[in-house]
Amino acid sequence: MIRTLTLACIGMFVTGAALAEYPEKSIEVLVPFNAGSGPDASFRMLQPELEEILGQPMVVRNVGGAGGTVGAAQFATQAADGYHLAFMPVGTTTTQPHLRPVTYDDSSFEPICMTIQDPMGVSVSPDAGIESLDDLIAKAKAGTVTSGGPPPGSLPHIGQAAVAAAYDVEFKYVPHEGGSAAAKSILGGQVDVLVDPVGSILNYGLKPLVVLNGSRVDGAPDVPTIDEIGGKPLRYSIWFGLFAPAGTPDDVLAKLDKACQDGTATERYKETVANSGRTPRFMDRAEFSGFFKQQYQDNADLLTAIGLKK
Secondary structure (H helix, E strand, C coil): CHHHHHHHHHHHHHHHHHHHHCCCCCCCEECCCCCCCCHHHHHHHHHHHHHHCCCEEEEEECCCHHHHHHHHHHHHCCCCCCCEEEEHHHHHHHHHHHHHCCCCCHHHEEEEEEEECCCCCCEEECCCHHHHCHHHHHHHHHCEEEEECCCCCCHHHHHHHHHHHHHCCCCCEEEECCHHHHHHHHHHCCEEEEEEEEEHHHHCCCEEEEEECCCCCECCCCCCCCCCCCCCCCCCEEEEEEEEEEECCCCHHHHHHHHHHHHHHHHHHHHHHHHCCCCCCEEEEEHHHHHHHHHHHHHHHHHHHCCCCC
8 A cells, every 4th residue: 555655646746847848948939921911920929928938939931932831830740749839820830720721720729828919900092982891891782992901812802801791782802912913903093992801901001991990000090999989899809829730738838828928918018019019918728719719610611602702
């Protein structure tokens, strides 16, 4: 009996020691876009906080290509050991799998935390004579309204399609190389509408009509939400989050979840994000996991409705 108890105690001690040792070495964080991109910049704001909390370097590996799917596909095959993580955006994880053949889906990843969520807004040229979303919808019902943005399947494309579908109108989509190119077309009078993060809209010099969110954006406090104008309950944003490969041990995920929570709560992190013009939004592992699954299904449904789902 004494020997049995002794062995059990030793087993508990060894197990506890093993759990306490993570992480024992540097952690690789794959960002499926080039250095300097939105996802890359957003993670690097969090990186020093996580390194300090976890006591290990976090080595960023940028793998660009095909809307982030090249890097995400590589990440899905990494060892689920806590030493391989990825910082990925909504498009790569919840829309691209429905648009092209990829080797991953929502079951390939363990969501750990969300850190940034930039609400999208509907915008027009300041000289267009359109003062509200109602004005825009009335114009669409009376004739042709064109919208611009990145290639089909992008979040701006999906956002404008969602607005049009919600109000039973049609926006003729004109693909551009990106939001800034579409903004130039709007300012030049060739395109009418851009749906993009509100911060980007303001940087482009466009006029935001409404925020597709339940609360106003700090950087644009005078722009009403879709709820405030009595509109459809639309929620569209570009978000970024930290993921692990499926099968990563729960104790490791819990430690990373806590590190995210503590890291995003520091004054240094808050100040860095505020200076970047992005919108901080923390979701812990439990909340982010449910949100991620719902986003994956919602975007699949919307892409089917607009005829893009493969």
